[in-house]
Amino acid sequence: MYDLHTHRNITFLDNLYIPCEALIRGDQTAIDLYGQQVYDNGFKxxxxxxxxxxxxxxxxxxxxQASPLSEEEAEFPLAYGFVVYKNVVQVLHMLAAFYQPQNLYCINIDSKSPDGLKKLLRGVESCFPNVHVVIGPSIEWGSYEIVTAVWNCLSYAEKSAHAWKYYQYLTGTDAPLKTNLEMVRIFKALNGTMNMSYDxxxxxxxQGKQEDGSPFLPIYKSFIPALIPRPAATAIVGSSQVxxxxxxxxxxxxxxxxxxxxxxxxxxxxxxxGAVPNSLMYQLKGTxxxxLAQLIKGRNKTQRITITEDFYGPATFDTPNQNWIARYQGWNSDDLLKCNKFTHTSCVFRVAELAALRNRPELTAxxxxxEDQPVAFFCLLKExxxxxxxPEPFDARNYTRLPEVELLRGVPLDELSMPKASVNRLRRETRG
Incomplete structure (x- = not known):
């Protein structure tokens, strides 16, 4: 049942020759050459x-994928909500990469999307019984309609009879950094907690509203990509207060x-x-x-970067160094980030960033x-x-050291692995 290669079609990715190993190693000659290649999205x-x-x-x-790749994956199905509006061929490649027959998929299409995109994604819905498509509202950046789009798919997934365990949100410009099996093991390590950013x-x-009029107080910021366990989705979707x-x-x-x-x-x-009080997470964030501010006070930029890297410790393929793991997104305010292009202050990952992306602990990028160095996208998909x-050996035990997971286990705030290691580094720095 779980023969990984039985009756597999030879697809575009198989026939596409790119020296991805060299690019992922950071070979500058390959980066210079393949960074110039373009892809005719419209023709396809x-x-x-x-x-x-x-x-x-x-x-x-x-x-x-026509059948589950392992018993472990078959027994731990996932759910996805996509919000897309353009570049249907990129969306199809991305959807195929995330696709597994045991999972559930909901695609919210912006109503102003091209007719070709709507037709092709409706076609996917008709071909794969675990894919659902909804035409959502027209979305403008910063507007309320994105909330409606996100809720369309979360509500659909929660109300479905499908036995999914964890849900995640994706856009049309995301790419997977972890395989389905690796994600399953990470979700098991999360142990029913919800993974999200805090700020x-x-x-x-x-926009002039009074905060004390909100049904939930205090109000906090978190990016929309989150990893949501089924019980949390049930509570959220079914709550009149929400x-x-x-x-x-x-x-x-x-x-x-x-x-x-x-x-x-x-x-x-x-x-x-699995609910963890946000007050604890914000207390942890503030501490x-x-x-970190105490460590870098009065240092020059080069010293600040070095200290920040040391403080958080290295992030590696299976070892997160901060709590939010749903998405890796780079910002122009991040001194640690090496990125050559930004859109709306967010890094557009290209060929030169492949080496760094391959070693990230997050689930997606x-x-x-x-339109911009498509070889980067294809190399991530080929890898x-x-x-x-x-499958390569993958142990998700380091994800059990995320703050929410440890807090749920009863670990005291001052004994959390993050930032306990940072505290120890701080003490060594202070003594030195």
Missing amino acids: ERMLLEEKDLCAAFKNRFHF IFNKTWL ADYLKWLKGCWIPEELIWATIAGRPDLLPWP TEQM HKINF HLRRSLN
């Missing part, structure tokens, strides 16, 4: 739209970033197994930032664009397919 879209048998075309041109929000985002809060967010700026940490970290208002069909 036109070819697909002309196909008489879309199901055969999808299965022949993209690697949609203080900018009060100007309320529904009231979502209505209250209408008129706010970037409202989707005011959801998860505000509602999911309040077990007193929204109880569910960590104060310690964002942003990767077909992902290689490890999917030829």
Whole structure:
């Protein structure tokens, strides 16, 4: 049942020659050469739209896995919610990379998307029974409609009879950094906790609203990609108080970033197994930032970068060094990031970043664009397919040291692995 190579079609990725190993090693000659290559996205879209048998075309041109790759994966199905609006061929490649027949997929399409995108993704829905497509609202950056789009798929997944265990959100410019098997082991390590980012929000985002009118207080910021266990989704989707809060967010700026940490970290208002009080996570965040600020006070930029790297410790393929693991996204404010191009202050990962991406502990990378050095995207997919069909040893035990997981186990705040190791480094620095 779990023969990894039985009846597998030879797809576009198989026939695409790129020296990905050299690129991932950081070979500068290969980077210079293959960074110049382009991909005719429009031509492939036109070819697909002309196909008489879309199901055969999808299965022949993209690697949609036909059967579970292992018993472990079959017994731990996942769910995904995509929000997409352009570059349908990139979306199809990405969907195929994440696709497993035991999982559940919901795709929210922006209503202003091209007709070709809608037709092809509707075609995917008709070919694969575990894929659901919804035409959502027209989305503008920072508007409320993204909340509706996100909720369309989360609600669909939660209300379905499918036995998925964890849910994650993706966009059309994401790429997998972990295989399905690796993700399953990471989700098991999370032990029913929800993984999300935590930050203080900018009060100007309320657009004049009074914070004390919110059904949930205090309000915190967290990026929309989160890893949500089924019990949390059930509690969130079924809560009238959450529904009231979502209505209250209408008129706010970037409202989707005011959801998860505000509602999911309040077990007193929204109880569910695995809930960790957000007050503890913000206390931890504040303590960590104060310690780091103490270390770098008065240092020059080069010294600050070195100290920050030492403080957090190395992030490696199976060892996260900070709590949020859903997505790896680089920002122009990050002194540690080596990135050559930014869009809306967010790094656009290209060929030169492949070496760093291959070693990240997060589940996905964002942003990767077909229009900009598409070889980076294809190398990530080829590497992902290689490890999917030829699994390498992967131990997720380091993910059990994430703060939420340890707090749920009853580890005291001052004994958490993150930032306990940082505290020890701080003490050594102070003594030195």
